[in-house]
Amino acid sequence: MKRSGSPLWIGFYLLLVFLSGALVGAFGFRLYSAGVVKADGTPKQPRTHEAARQRYLKDMESRLHLDEVQKVELIKVLDEFRGRYRAARDKVEPEMKQIQSEQRQKIRLLLREEQQAAYDKMLEELDRKRREDASGRGGGF
Numbered sequence: 329m330k331r332s333g334s335p336l337w338i339g340f341y342l343l344l345v346f347l348s349g350a351l352v353g354a355f356g357f358r359l360y361s362a363g364v365v366k367a368d369g370t371p372k373q374p375r376t377h378e379a380a381r382q383r384y385l386k387d388m389e390s391r392l393h394l395d396e397v398q399k400v401e402l403i404k405v406l407d408e409f410r411g412r413y414r415a416a417r418d419k420v421e422p423e424m425k426q427i428q429s430e431q432r433q434k435i436r437l438l439l440r441e442e443q444q445a446a447y448d449k450m451l452e453e454l455d456r457k458r459r460e461d462a463s464g465r466g467g468g469f
Contacts, residue, residue, distance in 0.1 A: 381406065
């Protein structure tokens with residue numbers, strides 16, 4: 329009686345199944361990690377601290393069924409800790425800016441002259457985008 333499959337064919341089929349799974353997994357990850365695109369062409373709304381705070385409050389209220397007293401107290405707690413978040417951020421921000429400046433200088437030293445001009449332009453764009461994104465950021469809720 330002849331065997332239906334040699335070890336070589338079994339290995340081939342196992343490899344084929346493995347590669348198929350990897351391909352499906354990579355495709356699924358790509359779909360999962362793709363950004364959301366608005367089809368109506370309206371510009372993306374900037375994320376502001378106040379909008380995030382309102383979403384958080386609404387979520388807390390609906391999921392936890394807060395009564396009016398709890399809502400008022402929650403707002404007080406959020407206000408109290410907002411100041412602490414800001415103070416902590418303001419405390420470390422100068423050191424973070426110094427580290428960023430040193431990093432940028434070292435990167436500039438690696439680049440040729442024409443690359444440095446493009447790098448400077450890229451940094452201007454990044455800084456502008458960060459300022460726009462940070463305009464509504466307050467720290468904490």
